[in-house]
Amino acid sequence: MKKYIMALDQGTTSSRCIIFDKEGNVKSMVQREFPQIFPREGWVEHDPMTIWSTQISVATEALLKIGGEWSEVYGIGITNQRETTIIWDKNTGRPIYNAIVWQCRRTADFCGELAKLGYGRIIKEKTGLLPDPYFSASKIKWILDSVDGAREKAKAGELCFGTVDSWLIWNLTGGKVHATDYSNASRTMLYNINTLSWDEELLELFNIPRSMLPEVMPSSHVYGYTDAGVLGAAIPIGGVAGDQQAALFGQCCFERGDMKNTYGTGAFLLMNTGKVPYFTDDGMITTIAWGLGDEVYYAAEGSVFSCGAAIQWLRDGLGIIKSAKESEELARAVQDSGGVYVVPAFQGLGAPWWDPYARGMIIGITRATTREHIVRATIESIGYQTQDVIDMMHASTSIKVEALKVDGGASANELLLQFQADILGLPIERPSCIETTALGAAYLCGLALGVYKSVDEIKKNRQIDKVFTPGGSEKWRAERIKEWKRAVARSLGWKEA
Ligand code: ADP
Numbered sequence: 001m002k003k004y005i006m007a008l009d010q011g012t013t014s015s016r017c018i019i020f021d022k023e024g025n026v027k028s029m030v031q032r033e034f035p036q037i038f039p040r041e042g043w044v045e046h047d048p049m050t051i052w053s054t055q056i057s058v059a060t061e062a063l064l065k066i067g068g069e070w071s072e073v074y075g076i077g078i079t080n081q082r083e084t085t086i087i088w089d090k091n092t093g094r095p096i097y098n099a100i101v102w103q104c105r106r107t108a109d110f111c112g113e114l115a116k117l118g119y120g121r122i123i124k125e126k127t128g129l130l131p132d133p134y135f136s137a138s139k140i141k142w143i144l145d146s147v148d149g150a151r152e153k154a155k156a157g158e159l160c161f162g163t164v165d166s167w168l169i170w171n172l173t174g175g176k177v178h179a180t181d182y183s184n185a186s187r188t189m190l191y192n193i194n195t196l197s198w199d200e201e202l203l204e205l206f207n208i209p210r211s212m213l214p215e216v217m218p219s220s221h222v223y224g225y226t227d228a229g230v231l232g233a234a235i236p237i238g239g240v241a242g243d244q245q246a247a248l249f250g251q252c253c254f255e256r257g258d259m260k261n262t263y264g265t266g267a268f269l270l271m272n273t274g275k276v277p278y279f280t281d282d283g284m285i286t287t288i289a290w291g292l293g294d295e296v297y298y299a300a301e302g303s304v305f306s307c308g309a310a311i312q313w314l315r316d317g318l319g320i321i322k323s324a325k326e327s328e329e330l331a332r333a334v335q336d337s338g339g340v341y342v343v344p345a346f347q348g349l350g351a352p353w354w355d356p357y358a359r360g361m362i363i364g365i366t367r368a369t370t371r372e373h374i375v376r377a378t379i380e381s382i383g384y385q386t387q388d389v390i391d392m393m394h395a396s397t398s399i400k401v402e403a404l405k406v407d408g409g410a411s412a413n414e415l416l417l418q419f420q421a422d423i424l425g426l427p428i429e430r431p432s433c434i435e436t437t438a439l440g441a442a443y444l445c446g447l448a449l450g451v452y453k454s455v456d457e458i459k460k461n462r463q464i465d466k467v468f469t470p471g472g473s474e475k476w477r478a479e480r481i482k483e484w485k486r487a488v489a490r491s492l493g494w495k496e497a
Helices: 048-065 108-116 120-127 137-146 150-155 164-172 200-206 243-250 308-318 326-332 371-397 414-424 436-448 455-459 474-491
Strands: 004-010 014-021 026-033 073-080 086-089 159-162 179-181 215-217 220-225 236-242 259-263 267-274 285-292 295-304 341-343 361-363 404-407 428-431 464-468
Touching: 004 048, 004 164, 004 436, 014 048, 014 436, 026 048, 048 164, 073 164, 073 243, 073 436, 086 137, 086 164, 108 120, 108 137, 120 200, 137 150, 137 200, 150 159, 159 164, 164 179, 164 220, 164 236, 179 220, 179 236, 220 285, 220 436, 236 243, 236 436, 243 259, 243 267, 243 285, 243 295, 243 436, 259 371, 267 285, 267 371, 295 371, 308 371, 326 371, 326 414, 341 371, 341 474, 361 474, 371 414, 371 474, 404 414, 414 428, 414 464, 414 474, 436 455
Parallel strands: 004 073, 073 236, 179 215, 259 404, 404 428
Antiparallel strands: 004 014, 014 026, 086 159, 220 236, 259 267, 267 295, 285 295, 341 361, 428 464
16 A cells, blocks of 8 residues: 655755655655765766765665555655756766766856856846856856767757756656756756746857757656666656755745745745746846646745854854854853854855855954854844845845745754744744655655645645744844844955955
């Protein structure tokens, strides 16, 4: 009898498999890290065969761990590190180059040129994105330009491009299916999110043959079946979404205005904007949240570069805490930050400031300042940066947000979440299952296979661990935000170009 949904969560540093039951409980989890390849400064690659081998081994082990059978698995949902680019040979199935990871900056000059030439506007209007090396298009172009014979092969229709989801689908189906979902397609910078098609003008701009591209399908859909030679059984692949979008789905952000923040190394905020894409000039990214049946839902996305990274810096850089967890205990030892502000602009600042020349800063120090104040101010900086992004989204969409749903490693910090509620003036909801990325992939799969009849049925699974209710007056909020902005203003443009 079927009782499990398997989620493959292919991340930047590890491949994970989580097996859920129908109620969304974690039944088994196996994770394997794999090497990061840094051929030069600013370049980041993965070995696609290692991505595949680690992913398939954790899937098998996760099932073995609970003594499960493939016949008990309804299907597989896939979620993945986004934008990372793989090109492989259609005939041999072998990659022609390493995967170029989303973090890789090798195409920064080319993207800078595009921006200078004024392509930013059409890229934004068509794809919702910015001309940045982060997205797949310039990475594909780089491989075609740099690998011997690649362009000729591409023209002859012998190569396939895929983000990591496509690569896994291809391998799981024994090379039968070359596909991706709307959410992943929307991160390539080649997909027109208005017309829902690969964009001829952009393909020409990046000199990429149409024949290399995967077919784009709804996020909840039967993509195909695993090849019996691969897993020993034909299991349907029923759900596919990029990691942040999968987390939005796993948090049950199904309605317009529903929003989640993932507090990891960086923070990723996504807001469901319903069936309407909002295009703005303020650095907010417009993306496809998911496709369900004939309908496509959009999301506004903003990111904070240094979130948990700032806590890591307290531990590894300053050495004033022993563990991330200790940050909360120390911060609780003081009433407030004692007028101290930390701006963790280690790599410049993202939305809404967009200043690559900003640098980190601690300001407001007096003789009364202790390490507890600095730790507390660092935790608060995560809350302020999140508030800045939400404020920007609100200004650009006018969509009213009722609550913020949270997940990610740093959402374990309750002082952070209470401060976040206070400074936003919004309730914060932390779910019982914080494996929201994998859960989202499992839900998308379950929906396609009829395990769930509707998103309303999925919503019934949602259990909340804790709600943080906002305290503090409007006046307090306004004053704190004003001071934070004064601090940020002093950090901008510090490093000279
Ligand atoms: P990622 O997926 O980006 O690796 P995770 O979601 O695993 O991130 O979260 C890890 C991050 O969360 C680390 O940067 C760590 O410093 C931070 N973190 C973990 N626990 C806490 C805590 N109790 N308080 C503050 N930050 C924390």
